[in-house]
Amino acid sequence: MAEQGRQRTLDANHLEPLVEWLNTALDTSALTLVDTELLGGGAVQENWRLDVEIATGPRSGRHIWVLRTDAAARLSVSLDRLAEAYAVGLAFEAGVRVPEPIARCEDASVIGAPFVVQTFIEGDAQGLRLVRDPGIADWGDRLAGELGVELARIHSIHPDGASVDRLPRPDDRPGRAEVAKLRRALAKSGEPRPALEYILVWLKRNAPAEPEVLSLVHGDFRTGNYLVSDGRLAGILDWEFAHWGDPDEDLGWLCAACWRFGYNDRPVGGIAQRAALYEAYARVAGRAVDPKRVHYWEIMAAARWAGIAVLQGDRYRTGGEDSIELALTGLMASELELEALDGLATYERTWV
Amino acid sequence: MRRIGSESLLALAIKTLRTEIQPVLPAERRYELAMTVRALEIAQREIQAESDAATWQLLDTIYDDGEGTLDMLSADIRTGKVSDETHPELRGLLERFLLSELEIRNPRALKQRPRTSSTVQD
Numbered sequence: 001m002a003e004q005g006r007q008r009t010l011d012a013n014h015l016e017p018l019v020e021w022l023n024t025a026l027d028t029s030a031l032t033l034v035d036t037e038l039l040g041g042g043a044v045q046e047n048w049r050l051d052v053e054i055a056t057g058p059r060s061g062r063h064i065w066v067l068r069t070d071a072a073a074r075l076s077v078s079l080d081r082l083a084e085a086y087a088v089g090l091a092f093e094a095g096v097r098v099p100e101p102i103a104r105c106e107d108a109s110v111i112g113a114p115f116v117v118q119t120f121i122e123g124d125a126q127g128l129r130l131v132r133d134p135g136i137a138d139w140g141d142r143l144a145g146e147l148g149v150e151l152a153r154i155h156s157i158h159p160d161g162a163s164v165d166r167l168p169r170p171d172d173r174p175g176r177a178e179v180a181k182l183r184r185a186l187a188k189s190g191e192p193r194p195a196l197e198y199i200l201v202w203l204k205r206n207a208p209a210e211p212e213v214l215s216l217v218h219g220d221f222r223t224g225n226y227l228v229s230d231g232r233l234a235g236i237l238d239w240e241f242a243h244w245g246d247p248d249e250d251l252g253w254l255c256a257a258c259w260r261f262g263y264n265d266r267p268v269g270g271i272a273q274r275a276a277l278y279e280a281y282a283r284v285a286g287r288a289v290d291p292k293r294v295h296y297w298e299i300m301a302a303a304r305w306a307g308i309a310v311l312q313g314d315r316y317r318t319g320g321e322d323s324i325e326l327a328l329t330g331l332m333a334s335e336l337e338l339e340a341l342d343g344l345a346t347y348e349r350t351w352v
Numbered sequence: 353m354r355r356i357g358s359e360s361l362l363a364l365a366i367k368t369l370r371t372e373i374q375p376v377l378p379a380e381r382r383y384e385l386a387m388t389v390r391a392l393e394i395a396q397r398e399i400q401a402e403s404d405a406a407t408w409q410l411l412d413t414i415y416d417d418g419e420g421t422l423d424m425l426s427a428d429i430r431t432g433k434v435s436d437e438t439h440p441e442l443r444g445l446l447e448r449f450l451l452s453e454l455e456i457r458n459p460r461a462l463k464q465r466p467r468t469s470s471t472v473q474d
Contacts, residue, residue, distance in 0.1 A: 183430075192422035194410075195446040197429040262464060324387045331394070334453040335461040341447055342465070 009046050009069045009112045012036050018067075021110045022052075022117070025103045030055035039066070045081070045240060046071045049120060065102055069115035079167075079240045082106060085116040086166050087242035090216060096153045097235050123227030123234035130228055131261045131270035139231035144272030146233035147226065147254065148280030154236075155247035155285060157216035169214060169244035175207025178249075178300060182307045189314050191330070195337040196310070199303045202344050208293045210246070217245040222259040223269035251281070251289060252297020257339050258305050292351045299343035306336035362396040397456045406452035410445045 010018070015033055023031045035051040048067040054060050068081050079087070082104060091098045099118035106114050124130065159169065170177030179200050186196075218225075219241030227234040253259065255267050255274065263270035268277045278289040313330015315321045354360055369389050377385055411420035414434055428434040429442075436442055454462050 192426040194422060194425040194429055195450055197426045198442065198446055201429060201432070201435070264464070264466060324384070324391055328387055328390060328394075331457045334450050334457050338447070338450045338454065338461070338465070341443065341450070345443075 008038070009071065010036075010048055010067065010115075011111070012038070012048075017110050021105060021107075022103065025105070026054075026059065028054060028057050028059070030057060030060070034062075044071055045069070045238075050117070064120040065117050066099065066120050067115055067117050069111065069113045079242060080114065081116050082114050083167065084239045084242065085118075087216065087239045088116075088118070090157050090163070091154055091236070091239070094153050094157050096150055097233060098239075099235060099237075121227050121235035123229040125224060125227050125237060127222075127224035127259075127270070128261055130223060131263050131266070133231075135231055136266075136271055140266065140272040141276035143228065143231060143233055144268045144276040145280035147221075147268070148277045148282075149284050150233065150236055151218075151221065151247075151250055151254075152281045152284035154218055154221075154250070155215040158213050159216075159244045164244065167216075167243050170246075173207045173210050174246035174249065175296065175300065176204050177245075178304070179204045179207070182304060185311060186307055189310050190318060191310050191314060191333075193306070193310060193333055193337065195341060196303065196306050196333065199299070199306075199337060199340045199344065203296075203300055203303060206296065206344075206347075208246070208248075208296055211248075214244040215247040217243055217247060218250050219243055219245075219253075221250040221254050222256075223254075223261065223271060224259075246293075246297070247285075248290065248293040249297045249300070251277070251294045252299075253301045255294060256298045256301035256305075257343070258302050258336055292347075295343070295347050295350070299340050299347060302336050302340035302343060306333045306340065309333040309336060358399055359396065362392055362399070366392050366396070394457055397459070401456055404452075406449045410449045413441065413445055414439060 015036065019031065019033050022033075023029050031052060031054045033050060034053050035049075037049040037051075039047040039049050046069050048069075050063075050065045050067055052063045052065055054063065068084075070081055085101060085104050088098050089101050092100060099121055102117040102119065104114075104116045105111075108114055130136075159167075172180065182200060186193075218236065218239060220238055221236070225238040226236050254269050254277070257264060257267075260266065260270035266272055267274055274291075278291075282288045309329050309332040312326050313333070316323060316326040316330060366389055369385060369392075374382065374385055407422070411422070411425065412418060414420055414425060414428075425434060434442065439445075451462065
């Protein structure tokens with residue numbers, strides 16, 4: 001959409017500094033860049049496919065890597081690339097299906113911003129295409145099971161003295177901390193949303209108890225952020241919202257109505273039934289999924305998305321960005337707030 | 353006789369974009385066109401909407417002096433000055449307010465809303 005003409009961090013016509021840096025970082029002089037291609041990255045990140053050839057040494061051969069760096073309009077609540085790379089590194093070490101880290105550069109002078117390089121995973125992450133795939137009846141539940149296994153592995157990672165300050169963590173019950181974070185982000189908005197305020201009051205009041213121990217939380221684990229190849233999970237992407245927190249947040253986000261692409265009969269990301277996800281998760285995590293806690297986080301997902309919609313709309317309303325997409329996104333707050341209101345009514349009928 | 357005014361012009365613009373422009377547009381520009389049509393349709397529904405009845409009902413129920421605003425209501429809910437305890441009808445009013453917004457912004461979302469709110473066992 002607005003990709004044409006947008007200023008890029010990496011200058012594809014001036015790649016010599018990147019090649020020089022890669023050679024140094026990988027302790028070789030035999031690396032050449034055969035081709036580059038801008039990949040879809042959204043508004044906050046910039047991803048490039050790198051076709052690399054290394055003539056000699058232990059990594060000799062042809063490689064396909066991905067360079068990830070920050071776009072100009074990075075959301076204030078997302079991690080920078082290096083923090084994200086830290087989370088991906090933790091996940092990789094725990095056996096989670098993520099791209100293998102290759103190199104990381106903290107020096108912004110090389111390409112204009114810090115960046116990381118990781119392996120390229122073949123697959124399709126396009127959510128709408130996935131949920132409409134005619135084969136989903138055959139492999140949807142199996143895929144949900146694979147997602148459950150990966151989530152359980154992610155949530156098996158807990159902070160210690162060395163890692164606890166490397167990623168954001170809540171200073172209160174995770175639910176209350178998330179409400180506070182949303183309120184801080186919305187404080188500058190001039191757009192009054194009384195329904196969202198009501199929902200945030202409810203979410204604060206009904207926040208579940210802290211988990212016994214904080215876990216690594218992906219923070220954006222949903223259909224559209226994992227790669228699928230031939231109906232099988234190929235990799236988990238987009239760790240820019242990773243943090244220490246309540247693992248049920250990830251389960252809630254994955255199952256939230258707003259991330260089903262309209263396929264409400266398949267509550268797990270528009271692809272499968274809950275049992276397939278929950279059973280696989282419980283088997284690996286060693287604990288049963290608490291559906292009440294997941295329900296809470298599904299409501300939080302709708303509220304969080306409504307807040308993001310308001311902030312995106314503000315980029316048009318007061319930020320001077322003449323983007324029809326931003327304006328329309330701003331209007332989405334209504335349907336997300338209604339989803340949250342419906343969710344909390346159902347929660348009260350079911351659990352209270 | 354058809355009047356040439358905001359409603360008819362919007363209807364014509366939407367029709368022209370769909371029937372004349374969309375078929376000849378390169379695939380990579382179709383998303384922008386879809387958003388443009390959507391924006392025009394929202395404007396069309398806004399013009400056709402009869403009133404802000406749900407907004408006034410919400411504000412006039414909470415603020416009986418007729419001086420309420422959405423900014424005020426948002427702040428009062430945030431601080432607890434207005435709540436389910438002070439106004440038991442608050443949630444229902446907010447729901448009706450959102451439904452009226454969605455009739456303009458995205459009527460399709462209303463059609464997709466579950467008839468009975470989904471349970472955790474869905």
